[in-house]
Amino acid sequence: MTLVHVWPAINASLNALSGIFLLTAFVLIRRKKIDAHKRFMLAACTTSLLFLTSYLAYHSVAGTTRFAGLGWSRPVYFTLLLTHTVLAVVIVPLAIVSVFNGLKMRVPTHRRFAKVTFPIWMYVSVTGVLVYFFLYQWFPSR
Numbered sequence: 001m002t003l004v005h006v007w008p009a010i011n012a013s014l015n016a017l018s019g020i021f022l023l024t025a026f027v028l029i030r031r032k033k034i035d036a037h038k039r040f041m042l043a044a045c046t047t048s049l050l051f052l053t054s055y056l057a058y059h060s061v062a063g064t065t066r067f068a069g070l071g072w073s074r075p076v077y078f079t080l081l082l083t084h085t086v087l088a089v090v091i092v093p094l095a096i097v098s099v100f101n102g103l104k105m106r107v108p109t110h111r112r113f114a115k116v117t118f119p120i121w122m123y124v125s126v127t128g129v130l131v132y133f134f135l136y137q138w139f140p141s142r
Contacts, residue, residue, distance in 0.1 A: 007058045008065075012132035014051035018044050019125030026118060038102070044121075045099060051128075069139035077134045084127040091120050 025040035067077050098117040101110035135141075 004058070004062050007054070007062070008132055008136050011051055011055050011058060012129050014047050014054060015125050015128035015132075018047040018051060019122060019129070021047060022118065022122055022125065041099060041102065045095065048095070048121075065135050066141055067135060067139065068141035069134065073134070073139055077131075077139075080127055080134070081131055084124060084131055087120050088124045088128075091117065091124050095121060 021040050021044035025037050025044060028037040028040060067074070067081075069077055094113060094117040098110060098113040101113060
């Protein structure tokens with residue numbers, strides 16, 4: 001098995017790890033553990049950046065992957081993919097603004113953005129993993 005074959009699993013793992021870091025950061029801020037929240041948010045940002053870099057590198061080498069599912073799975077997959085893709089683009093500026101304001105301790109602005117950013121970022125992380133399962137585990141084209 002080559003790197004190109006395991007690369008999608010690595011990308012899905014980075015996506016999942018980002019989601020885990022996000023959820024942990026959410027719990028920590030609810031418990032008023034600001035320093036730990038900050039560390040986990042920076043870990044989520046780092047994993048998301050690693051994912052994006054790895055994802056772009058993979059697709060520059062492997063090209064696109066066609067969905068092989070039939071019947072009910074097609075509209076489910078393409079709806080999931082569409083919402084995931086659109087929100088993945090939307091989350092980038094939201095995350096940057098939210099993290100920037102958090103690091104600057106501009107708490108009211110950070111909270112306002114984080115209330116929108118967190119659920120979208122979680123959705124993108126979870127659906128990214130689901131897209132992987134649809135493409136490479138449940139309905140592989142090979």
